[in-house]
Amino acid sequence: MVAWAKQGHEAAFRELVRRYERPLFSLLYRMVRDRALAEDLAQETFIKVLNGIGSYNPQFKFSSWIFKIANNAAIDHLRKRDLDTLSLDGSPHATTPEEMHATALQLGDRGESPLAELEARELGGAIEQAIARLRPEYRACILLRHVEGFSYEEIAATLELPLGTVKTYIHRARNELRGYLGDRRE
């Protein structure tokens, strides 16, 4: 499909978007927890990938390449907006309970618009909230592993992290998730 797109077949471009739109949008949505923003980032990712398809190196998996660009877009955005310090628990840099409260993400913060209601419905479940509490790096690893079914090696290539780091992130993320979900069940 990529080779076909490289030859300039519009149908191949469309097929690539159709194939990846849900996986990519879902990852971005869970990373930034904002539908409109996730869609903007997904759109920018596709435009960057498709306009740069000529430079794609087939030695790497296309999925790794496209997810790498999407994840970088999400992380860049989170850093710019300081959203990486926002979690349901508040900033990891907060040193007092007041600071933690001030930086904590509230699901209802974005008002009662239909979009906010949709987001609350889609991302309001216990497992989604537990994922939201993970650091962005852990979140990306756990989503690529368990939602997209990437191998550890593919995640390392996608996120440009050493394999050992990926394994550590995933083990820690799972421990945290079990802890958060355990809190809920007790």
Next chain:
Amino acid sequence: MTDLRLQHLTPDETELWAQGLLPAARELHLASCGECRVVGDRERKLFRELAQLPRFAPEFGFVERIMARVRIPTPSGSHLGPDPDS
């Protein structure tokens, strides 16, 4: 020689078990170790919850919005489609 039946599962082995991929030799340990069984069951439950996460769809018209901003290469090296900088 270490008896594999006595060794607790490593995190990697627990993951393999949760995926149904643990070698039979290590299953023997699990059958007799309540501690590893509890850890494995918790892992398997988490895996199941994560695997059931839905994929979300962007708003209608997503493909068209992208295609309107994509330059399609031609064999001569030029591009068809809008100039993204214009």
